[in-house]
Amino acid sequence: MRVGLVEDHHLVREGVRLVLSAVPGLEVVGEAAGGAEAFALVEAMAPDVLLVDVTLPDADGIQLLRAVRTRFPRVALIALTMHRDAETVRQALLAGAAGYVVKGARASELVDAIRAVAHGDRYLHSTVTGVVVEDSLRWLHAGSPLSVREREILGLLAGGSSPVEIGHLLGISPHTVRRHIANLAAKIEVRGIAGLVAYARAHDLVREPG
Structure with missing residues (x-):
């Protein structure tokens, strides 16, 4: 399973790469430090799954998710972020992310997310599922x-x-x-x-x- 990573912090990229390289069947095929490099990464390396930080110095990560989803619909997207608020989760999912993982997640949870979205499923980290449910209920009550x-x-x-x-x-x-x-x-x-x-x-x- 080929994985790409869009993240501006070198230490985070290095940590994710080390974690995933130790998992049989997963391969980090490319990394990008920002939105400007993301499209080149996807075009050149054709990842099955792309991890995208929604807070990038040179691009809006949400808009990047939407653009990648439009241009490369076969690539499964995961928002990898420190944000846990309902608004950011909603925007990421609407933009095309199939998964949402917070940076405080365990390595096994990130691996589970990658495998889930690669097989066409969705994955929400446990710390945001409650937020999503509450947000949905507010919508229903508000009509x-x-x-x-x-x-x-x-x-x-x-x-x-x-x-x-x-x-x-x-x-x-x-x-x-x-x-x-x-x-x-x-x-x-x-x-x-x-x-x-x-x-x-x-x-x-x-x-x-x-």
Whole structure:
């Protein structure tokens, strides 16, 4: 089973490589320190599974997951991250990750995740399964497929605010806002800002800034 790794910290890459190289049937065929190298890695080495850190210095890991999934649909993706919040888990899964493993996981858990996604299954680390269940229940009780933060961003966007303005109002970066917007379009299956605005108006979500 061929495994690729996208991770900017050398020590983490080295540790993962040492762990996986000791497992029969697993081979680390390539490593990338950032998003710019990730596509070259996949094209050159054709891994069965790609581990992707969602926090990279030169790229948005969530967007990278989505781009790799679109361009190389046969590669199984695992988000490898320190983040355990529901929002990041949801975004990673929506972007195409079949697995989600936190960096505090045991080596055996990472191996289990790789084997699971390589065989077409999903894998969520035990520390985030509860978060995912609670998040899903909140959606059900709210009667909406959107999280509170997504509804806020969509409402402000429909009200005429730019990503920079939305970020300022909500205390998050414009980059994070743009990532939310891309995820929103994928989640509610619309195209572009016009589609998002139309959805917001139809569901009475428009929010004027200020």
